[in-house]
Structure formats: structure tokens, C-alpha cells
Amino acid sequence: MIGNLGIFFLAAFFEIFGCFAFWLYFRLERTPLWLALGVISLVLFAYVLTKIDVENAGRVYAIYGGIYIVASLLWLVFIEKESFNRWDIIGASICILGASVIFLGNQKVG
Incomplete structure (x- = not known):
């Protein structure tokens, strides 16, 4: 799981x-550069996302959605130098919870 998490954040x-x-x-x-x-x-981004160890593309995209939201808020803070607010934190928490349910619920056992 840690490997996938790193890949998700790299893709984001x-x-x-x-x-x-x-x-x-x-x-x-x-500049056009x-x-x-x-x-x-x-x-x-598209290439890195193909390296996630999950069978179906749709599931990868669903899980990635939660990671993307968290990464976007980190970008807001570290690159754009803006603070996030409680609504950002609450919303991101809900999304990451949903992404975790999808990821963990679809893990192969054994």
C-alpha cells in the first residue's frame, strides 16, 4: 500500500x-515554455498512474480522486502560499476516507 500511495502522490x-x-x-x-x-x-502523470497496483482503471481513478484533492490542498499551501480552511480539511477528510474504503475494500486477501 505504501508504494501505491507514493505513486498516487507522484501522479498528483x-x-x-x-x-x-x-x-x-x-x-x-x-512564456510559452x-x-x-x-x-x-x-x-x-498519465504514465505514472498506470503503475498503480490495482486491477481496474476506474478504481484507480476513483481512489486517485481522493489523493488528488489532498495533493491540491498541499499545492495551495506550499506553492501558492495560501492557507486552507476548516472546510478544505473537512472536505479532504471525507474524500480520503472514501478513497480509502475503495482501496482497502478491494484488496485481495491471501
Whole structure:
């Protein structure tokens, strides 16, 4: 499980970085180099997500959704220098609980 968790967070980093690169270009009028970095990062995101040790893609995406929300809030704090509030914490907790139920409930026994 720890290996998968690390892969999920790595995938989230690549997805968030890729989307943020597009944000920088389109919203903050940064150089087109950010578009290239965004595309590369999003390709890496898609590749890394295929390395999760779960049988079905739909389940991987469902579990990833909870991880993505937590990672996005970490991005908010560490990169955008904004604090999260109690609603962010409550919402993320609910999502990570749901993702954990899906992941743990579908583990093969034995």
C-alpha cells in the first residue's frame, strides 16, 4: 500500500504541475515554455498512474480522486502560499476516507 500511495502522490504532482503550467500561461501570461512543460508533465502523470497496483482503471481513478484533492490542498499551501480552511480539511477528510474504503475494500486477501 505504501508504494501505491507514493505513486498516487507522484501522479498528483505531475497532474497539478501540468495544469498549473497552463494556468501560468493562460491566466498569468507567462512564456510559452510553460505550455511545453505542462504537456510533458501531463504525459508523465498519465504514465505514472498506470503503475498503480490495482486491477481496474476506474478504481484507480476513483481512489486517485481522493489523493488528488489532498495533493491540491498541499499545492495551495506550499506553492501558492495560501492557507486552507476548516472546510478544505473537512472536505479532504471525507474524500480520503472514501478513497480509502475503495482501496482497502478491494484488496485481495491471501
